[in-house]
Amino acid sequence: xxxxxxxxxxxxxxxxxxxxxxxxxxxxxxxxxxxxxxxxxxxxxxxxxxxxxxxxxxxxxxxxxxxxxxxxxxxxxxxxxxxxxxxxxxxxxxxxxxxxxxxxxxxxxxxxxxxxxxxxxxxxxxxxxxxxxxxxxxxxxxxxxxxxxxxxxxxxxxxxxxxxxxxxxxxxxxxxxxxxxxxxxxxxxxxxxxxxxxxxxxxxxxxxxxxxxxxxxxxxxxxxxxx
Numbered sequence: 001x002x003x004x005x006x007x008x009x010x011x012x013x014x015x016x017x018x019x020x021x022x023x024x025x026x027x028x029x030x031x032x033x034x035x036x037x038x039x040x041x042x043x044x045x046x047x048x049x050x051x052x053x054x055x056x057x058x059x060x061x062x063x064x065x066x067x068x069x070x071x072x073x074x075x076x077x078x079x080x081x082x083x084x085x086x087x088x089x090x091x092x093x094x095x096x097x098x099x100x101x102x103x104x105x106x107x108x109x110x111x112x113x114x115x116x117x118x119x120x121x122x123x124x125x126x127x128x129x130x131x132x133x134x135x136x137x138x139x140x141x142x143x144x145x146x147x148x149x150x151x152x153x154x155x156x157x158x159x160x161x162x163x164x165x166x167x168x169x170x171x172x173x174x175x176x177x178x179x180x181x182x183x184x185x186x187x188x189x190x191x192x193x194x195x196x197x198x199x200x201x202x203x204x205x206x207x208x209x210x211x212x213x214x215x216x217x218x219x220x221x222x223x224x225x226x227x
Contacts, residue, residue: 002107004159004167005225006140006152008174009114011043011196013095013215014124017088019081024054027073031066034058043197044178046115046151047071047142071143075119085127092195094215095130101218102225103133109159112139113151113172113182138162148178149185156186171225177206191224 007013010020025036038057040050051070052062060066102108111134114121118141125131138158140151152172160166172183175196183190184207192203192211203211210224 002167003109003169003171003225004156005102005108005110006113006155006170006172007099007110007134008044008172008176008179009112009116009121009124011092011175012173012179012193013092013099013130014128015090015092016085016124017090019084019088023074023077023081024050026077027070028054028058030073030077031070032058032060034060042115044115044148044174044176046144046146046148047074047117047120048144049146050115050142052146071117075117078120078123082123082127085124089124089127091128091130092215094218094221096128097218098215098221099130099133101222105222108225109135109138109163109167111135111155111159112141113148113155113174113179114139115142115148115151117142135159135162148182152182152186152188173225175203177202180206180208189225189227 010016020042028034028036040053042050051067055062102110112121122131138155140155144151144154156170170188171191172179172188173191175193176198180190180192180203190208192208194200194203195214200211215221
């Protein structure tokens with residue numbers, strides 16, 4: 001392994017078309033018996049951060065027990081509505097080709113740094129056939145921490161332990177300044193993809209080493225990763 005590539009999911013690889021907000025609404029009602037009247041910010045944030053904000057805004061203390069209960073409801077709901085992803089959501093242009101091109105190389109390992117719980121991450125990517133080129137055992141997922149840089153550190157730790165060496169290059173690819181910051185926090189390469197709510201300019205200003213309009217140019221994606 002020479003390069004470890006860590007992908008974000010939402011609005012980087014797929015567009016789940018806002019299903020997550022509905023899942024949280026249903027999960028809050030099931031876990032705490034409350035209607036959702038405050039919608040937390042989702043973009044670039046981890047499941048732990050979103051959950052803590054949601055519970056606090058509804059007058060509840062985000063205890064480990066309650067967070068775990070709400071996350072279990074989220075996983076159950078996402079599983080039950082898995083078929084909706086393929087119908088309402090979509091893989092973003094070039095995502096499948098970029099994953100496949102990097103997987104074809106012998107010097108790249110791909111995984112995830114995503115705010116999603118691992119179970120929900122699997123549902124989202126499997127719905128569009130994007131789950132096969134990723135090492136799921138070494139990802140940084142939203143259950144790890146409220147702070148996204150901790151997810152990057154966890155992914156690198158797991159990758160180093162599994163593969164027996166520290167990658168010489170770590171590349172984080174995402175659509176928000178949170179993704180960029182998480183990479184820069186550890187001195188890693190940040191690639192911004194302007195397919196979400198953050199513009200190319202905002203991603204550059206956040207410090208991204210490379211900014212792509214989307215993933216449709218596979219050669220440009222590979223070149224950015226291996227720069």
